[in-house]
Amino acid sequence: MNPIDPRFKTIIEPFKLKIVEPIPFTTREERKDLLERAGYNLFNIPAEKVTIDLLTDSGTGAMSVEQWAAMFRGDESYAGASSFYRLEKVVRDLTGFPHFLPVHQGRAAEKLLFQVFGGTGKIIPNNSHFDTTRAHVEFSGAEAVDLLAPESKDTQVSHPFKGNMDLAALADLLAKEHARIPLVCLTITNNSAGGQPVSMANIRGVRALCDQYKKPFFLDGARFAENAYFIQTREPGYADRSVRSIAEEAFRLADGCWISAKKDGLVNIGGLLAFKDDGIYEPLRNLLILQEGFPTYGGLAGRDLEALAVGLMEVTQEDYLRYRAATVQYLGRGFEAAGIPVLKPFGGHAVYVDAKSFLPHIPPQQFPAQAFAVALYLEGAVRSVEIGTLMFGRKDPATGQELPAPRELVRLALPRRVYTQAHVDYCIEVAQILARDKHLIRPLKIVSAAPILRHFTARLAPL
Numbered sequence: 001m002n003p004i005d006p007r008f009k010t011i012i013e014p015f016k017l018k019i020v021e022p023i024p025f026t027t028r029e030e031r032k033d034l035l036e037r038a039g040y041n042l043f044n045i046p047a048e049k050v051t052i053d054l055l056t057d058s059g060t061g062a063m064s065v066e067q068w069a070a071m072f073r074g075d076e077s078y079a080g081a082s083s084f085y086r087l088e089k090v091v092r093d094l095t096g097f098p099h100f101l102p103v104h105q106g107r108a109a110e111k112l113l114f115q116v117f118g119g120t121g122k123i124i125p126n127n128s129h130f131d132t133t134r135a136h137v138e139f140s141g142a143e144a145v146d147l148l149a150p151e152s153k154d155t156q157v158s159h160p161f162k163g164n165m166d167l168a169a170l171a172d173l174l175a176k177e178h179a180r181i182p183l184v185c186l187t188i189t190n191n192s193a194g195g196q197p198v199s200m201a202n203i204r205g206v207r208a209l210c211d212q213y214k215k216p217f218f219l220d221g222a223r224f225a226e227n228a229y230f231i232q233t234r235e236p237g238y239a240d241r242s243v244r245s246i247a248e249e250a251f252r253l254a255d256g257c258w259i260s261a262k263k264d265g266l267v268n269i270g271g272l273l274a275f276k277d278d279g280i281y282e283p284l285r286n287l288l289i290l291q292e293g294f295p296t297y298g299g300l301a302g303r304d305l306e307a308l309a310v311g312l313m314e315v316t317q318e319d320y321l322r323y324r325a326a327t328v329q330y331l332g333r334g335f336e337a338a339g340i341p342v343l344k345p346f347g348g349h350a351v352y353v354d355a356k357s358f359l360p361h362i363p364p365q366q367f368p369a370q371a372f373a374v375a376l377y378l379e380g381a382v383r384s385v386e387i388g389t390l391m392f393g394r395k396d397p398a399t400g401q402e403l404p405a406p407r408e409l410v411r412l413a414l415p416r417r418v419y420t421q422a423h424v425d426y427c428i429e430v431a432q433i434l435a436r437d438k439h440l441i442r443p444l445k446i447v448s449a450a451p452i453l454r455h456f457t458a459r460l461a462p463l
């Protein structure tokens with residue numbers, strides 16, 4: 001995977017190390033004990049007891065030498081900091097939107113946006129709302145509607161753009177309910193659908209429907225660069241275009257965007273809101289001052305603004321995106337070759353294990369995906385996250401029975417620029433052990449759980 005010389009297959013990370021962070025090692029005995037104390041919930045395991053941490057790709061990336069250098073230039077002036085103007089120019093060049101508000105992370109932008117656009121009786125369509133987006137839409141009193149394209153619902157069907165919006169369903173919803181729809185959203189890549197990309201043709205289709213009904217169109221662009229990379233490599237007509245220009249085109253089809261910069265901003269904290277409409281600038285700015293901070297820093301330090309300005313430039317570098325996609329694919333293929341079924345095609349930031357087909361003998365009520373995640377930690381100190389019945393199931397209030405989630409997935413998310421091919425090889429070796437010794441994977445039951453978002457704090461025990 002040398003970008004210049006196709007004779008070489010090794011994924012050369014397009015960076016070398018200048019600062020190293022030791023990773024911890026623990027014994028299997030120690031981890032057995034840690035799991036028991038953690039109630040078999042990986043959120044309760046201290047990070048210093050995790051060797052390879054694939055819990056999330058959010059805010060867990062490594063900054064570059066240029067980003068660290070830029071942080072020293074951070075202007076910490078309360079008002080009018082030069083760091084703000086530097087970032088504003090980067091955001092304007094990338095998105096084309098004249099208005100820009102910095103926020104401390106993605107959900108802060110969502111909170112502002114849906115205070116202005118949400119409210120009781122409103123409907124907000126999206127290809128798939130990310131969980132914090134849905135929470136803010138619903139908190140405002142509005143209804144969050146997911147309109148995922150039909151090909152995306154089958155985990156085994158291969159399609160280049162499984163993150164797409166169902167345009168026919170959007171047209172239908174707009175025809176029936178346009179009076180209740182204040183804006184249309186589209187998430188690129190589609191996180192909730194497995195980091196699957198959205199095609200430019202689909203973005204254009206949403207634009208056309210929004211024009212027809214005169215509705216503003218906002219992109220949730222947390223992974224805009226990964227999405228643009230997939231358009232370049234998979235969509236006819238884009239192979240000769242730079243990822244940068246593809247990202248610019250996508251933003252210019254919308255009326256606004258919000259970005260959790262903890263993903264493709266390549267920073268550990270940060271976010272932004274950018275848009276065209278002069279009419280919503282003042283209400284959004286006033287809420288920003290109330291909830292985040294003065295508009296030229298918005299909940300971030302000047303040095304954070306600087307790191308983000310550099311990160312937004314670095315993230316569209318094609319060597320980096322090629323390495324990232326190749327690493328996700330390499331991890332996924334390794335699991336597949338070991339005999340562990342995974343979602344296909346591979347998305348931009350993570351590999352998803354289909355625990356339902358891997359462990360048919362463990363019913364959803366006994367949490368097969370959590371059982372797999374626990375075994376991955378017990379055997380190899382690799383931390384992943386369950387996206388199945390522990391996360392999305394609930395107790396039937398009438399019968400007390402566990403109502404299962406539609407899928408039993410385990411997500412292994414890759415932090416940006418953190419792990420090397422050797423780390424990934426190690427994870428694959430752990431997977432080979434689990435594939436060979438399925439009996440190591442033990443069903444679980446819930447001991448105690450909170451009524452909402454229970455997966456963060458629930459305690460479990462082996463059956």
Ligand SMILES: *Cc1c(COP(=O)(O)O)cnc(C)c1O
Pocket residue numbers: 058105106107108130132133187191220222223260261262263271
């Ligand atoms: C992470 C994320 C958010 C929320 O951002 P935070 O920075 O975690 O608050 C919103 N949408 C998408 C698609 C995300 O991936």
